[in-house]
Every structure is written in C-alpha cells, then in structure tokens.
Amino acid sequence: MKPDNFICVKDCWNSRFACVSVGLNLFTVCSARTSWCLSDSKMALPSISIHPEYLRTMTGALGGASQSLWHKVKGVMGLFGSGKCSSKATLEGKTALITGANAGIGYETAKDFLKRGARVIMACRNVQLAETAAGNLRSEIPGSDIRVVQLNLASLRSVKECAEDILKSEPKIHLLINNAGVMACPYAKTEDELEMQFQTNHLGHFLLTRILLPKVLESAPARIVNLSSAAHLGGKVNFEDLQSTRSYNSVLAYNQSKLCNVLFTLELQERLKDTGVVAYAVHPGVVATELGRHLPCGCSWAFKRVGWVIKTPVQGAQTTLYCALDEKLAEQNGLYFSDCSPGRTSGRARNKEDAKKLWEVSDDLVKNFI
Numbered sequence: 001m002k003p004d005n006f007i008c009v010k011d012c013w014n015s016r017f018a019c020v021s022v023g024l025n026l027f028t029v030c031s032a033r034t035s036w037c038l039s040d041s042k043m044a045l046p047s048i049s050i051h052p053e054y055l056r057t058m059t060g061a062l063g064g065a066s067q068s069l070w071h072k073v074k075g076v077m078g079l080f081g082s083g084k085c086s087s088k089a090t091l092e093g094k095t096a097l098i099t100g101a102n103a104g105i106g107y108e109t110a111k112d113f114l115k116r117g118a119r120v121i122m123a124c125r126n127v128q129l130a131e132t133a134a135g136n137l138r139s140e141i142p143g144s145d146i147r148v149v150q151l152n153l154a155s156l157r158s159v160k161e162c163a164e165d166i167l168k169s170e171p172k173i174h175l176l177i178n179n180a181g182v183m184a185c186p187y188a189k190t191e192d193e194l195e196m197q198f199q200t201n202h203l204g205h206f207l208l209t210r211i212l213l214p215k216v217l218e219s220a221p222a223r224i225v226n227l228s229s230a231a232h233l234g235g236k237v238n239f240e241d242l243q244s245t246r247s248y249n250s251v252l253a254y255n256q257s258k259l260c261n262v263l264f265t266l267e268l269q270e271r272l273k274d275t276g277v278v279a280y281a282v283h284p285g286v287v288a289t290e291l292g293r294h295l296p297c298g299c300s301w302a303f304k305r306v307g308w309v310i311k312t313p314v315q316g317a318q319t320t321l322y323c324a325l326d327e328k329l330a331e332q333n334g335l336y337f338s339d340c341s342p343g344r345t346s347g348r349a350r351n352k353e354d355a356k357k358l359w360e361v362s363d364d365l366v367k368n369f370i
C-alpha cells in the first residue's frame with residue numbers, strides 16, 4: 001500500500017461526513033483504524049489516515065439524495081427502531097438453506113423461517129456449533145424441521161460436496177440465503193490458494209448457487225438473497241489482482257468481496273429473468289454480532305461500548321426476511337435493499353459489464369468443481 005493512496009482525515013472531511021452521529025463517527029474511526037492496523041503494509045503511515053475508497057464508503061453510505069439522512073441513520077442503528085419485515089407469509093412446505101446459520105443474522109433468519117413453518121437447512125462450517133444452535137432452536141420452537149449440513153466456504157471441495165448432497169437429498173430449495181461471511185481478517189489463503197475474504201464471501205457462495213441453481217429453478221417461485229454490505233460502496237473489483245497478491249488491505253478486501261455480492265446478484269437477475277426465481281442483495285445495517293472478531297481489541301472494546309446503539313441480530317435479520325418473504329417486492333424491481341427498503345448502490349455495483357466479467361472469472365475459478 002503506497003502512502004499516496006492515503007489522505008489525511010482533515011483534508012477530506014466533508015459536510016455529509018460531519019453530520020454523522022457520535023455513534024457512527026466512532027464506528028467509522030474504529031473501522032478506519034482497523035484498515036490501518038490490519039494493513040500488511042510495512043510503510044509508516046500517518047497516525048490517522050483513511051484510504052479514499054474507504055472514506056467514500058462511509059460518506060456514500062450516509063450521503064446521496066435518494067434517501068433521507070434519517071433513513072440512513074436508521075439503516076445502521078437500531079436505537080431508534082429499524083425497518084421491520086411485516087410479511088405474514090407462512091412457509092409450510094417450503095425449504096430454506098441458510099449459510100452461516102449458527103450465529104448472528106443467519107441464526108435469527110433461521111428462527112423466523114422456522115416460526116413460519118419452513119424446513120431449514122443450516123449450512124455451517126462447524127457442525128458442532130450448528131448442532132448446538134439447532135438444539136436451541138428446537139427447544140424454542142417445538143416441532144422445528146431442521147437439518148444441519150457441513151459447509152466450509154473456504155474450501156471449494158467442501159462446497160461441492162455439500163451442494164451435491166443437497167441436490168440428491170432435498171426435493172426442493174425455495175429460499176437460498178447466502179449469509180455467511182468474514183470481515184477484515186488478516187491476509188490468509190484458502191486451501192484453493194485464493195484470498196480468504198474473496199472466497200468465503202463471494203466465490204464459495206457463487207459455487208454453491210451455481211450447483212444448486214437447477215434445484216432452485218425447479219422450486220420456483222423461489223428467491224436467492226445475498227448478504228452484502230454498505231461497505232460495497234467503497235469497493236472496487238480489482239480484476240488485475242483479485243486475490244490481493246500484490247498488496248492486501250483487510251478492509252478493502254472486505255469491501256471488494258461485498259461489491260462482488262451485489263455484482264453477482266445483478267448478473268443473477270439478468271440470467272434468471274422470467275424464470276420465477278429472483279435474487280436480491282442486502283445490507284443488514286451495522287449489527288452487533290461476532291463479525292467484528294478480527295478487529296483489533298481496541299476497536300472491539302469501542303464497538304462493545306456502542307453496541308446498544310447499533311442493530312441487534314433480530315433487527316439485522318429484517319432486511320433478509322423482507323427480501324425472502326415480502327409479497328410485493330417483485331413490483332419494486334430492486335437490486336439492493338437496506339432497512340427493508342431499496343438501498344443506494346455505487347455506480348460500480350450497477351456496472352453490467354463488470355457483473356458479467358465477474359461471473360465469467362468466477363466460473364473459471366470454480367471450473368474443476370462444477
């Protein structure tokens with residue numbers, strides 16, 4: 001990471017950014033510090049510096065004419081209430097597969113689906129944790145129909161095995177919720193020699209969806225929900241170095257992976273036209289889950305102090321539920337939703353050429369597993 005990629009906070013403090021509430025400022029600074037602290041760079045950086053792309057994420061997430069500031073604040077904070085999925089849809093006879101359903105937003109999504117009568121497949125990396133979570137759900141919702149399957153998104157072999165097992169054993173998949181994710185982890189390669197966040201957040205879900213798609217199509221009407229983030233606003237898909245081998249910044253790699261989630265959704269919408277299967281991308285808000293586990297302890301400490309300001313996991317699950325269930329959603333013709341309303345995407349997230357290119361590059365990366 002070169003120093004000229006950075007700009008001082010004071011130089012680019014703009015009016016929108018200055019409007020941010022104390023809680024959001026804290027989150028922003030914490031996250032910016034994370035970007036700095038976790039960077040693999042060996043160069044001395046200014047004590048507080050924010051990458052321009054990152055600053056764009058935060059200002060973009062809060063600015064723009066299409067949504068009121070109030071809506072945006074509610075989109076990330078739970079303190080003043082948040083969007084709520086008001087659909088009364090029942091899911092008797094429907095099957096939902098949720099990745100990363102043992103914790104956080106995925107767990108709350110599973111709980112809601114079960115209350116509506118769905119069969120829920122919890123596709124999780126750690127089967128023991130998933131069985132414990134499933135046990136808790138069964139005691140809270142007697143009669144729950146839950147199946148736990150092993151899925152490690154950081155292993156294309158595991159994704160293939162899981163998806164093929166589901167293809168053979170499940171008659172239908174009506175809801176595919178690509179929820180699991182990691183944020184801002186230190187640089188690591190998967191067993192497939194790919195960058196961890198790119199594979200876990202994007203490519204693993206891409207392969208899972210590719211293999212399950214015939215089953216989802218047979219189950220139409222069906223929906224696919226991809227958990228993205230407002231972090232996509234600061235994302236750029238670096239097609240020249242998708243695996244961040246030349247330089248790695250943990251926050252920018254997260255932003256890239258979350259932009260990939262929206263581009264994947266865009267291309268899915270294109271390819272699924274008139275099939276009865278629809279795909280949506282979601283920003284759940286800033287949610288008090290374990291996602292921040294890789295933040296340096298100072299940031300984790302600060303995050304816990306503002307935990308009461310941000311969304312609870314139940315609030316964080318609402319936009320996923322809205323996209324999975326709302327009966328009138330098709331009329332909105334939307335791509336990306338935040339706080340149970342259409343959200344603002346970056347221009348890069350609406351770039352159809354990039355969406356097509358990402359699909360082709362991803363297809364090539366998983367070609368030995370399809």
Ligand SMILES: NC(=O)c1ccc[n+]([C@@H]2O[C@H](COP(=O)([O-])OP(=O)(O)OC[C@H]3O[C@@H](n4cnc5c(N)ncnc54)[C@H](OP(=O)(O)O)[C@@H]3O)[C@@H](O)[C@H]2O)c1
Binds near residue numbers: 289292
């Ligand atoms: N929380 C937020 O503020 C926020 C904001 C924007 C977007 N999001 C997005 O929301 C989604 C859910 O996040 P969360 O906040 O609920 O986080 P979380 O509580 O950390 O849950 C993440 C889930 O993903 C699973 N996971 C991680 N790596 C995996 C892998 N290699 N294979 C399979 N599963 C894996 C985790 O499994 P283990 O329990 O085994 O680790 C866990 O079940 C993520 O895609 C995230 O990017 C969250």
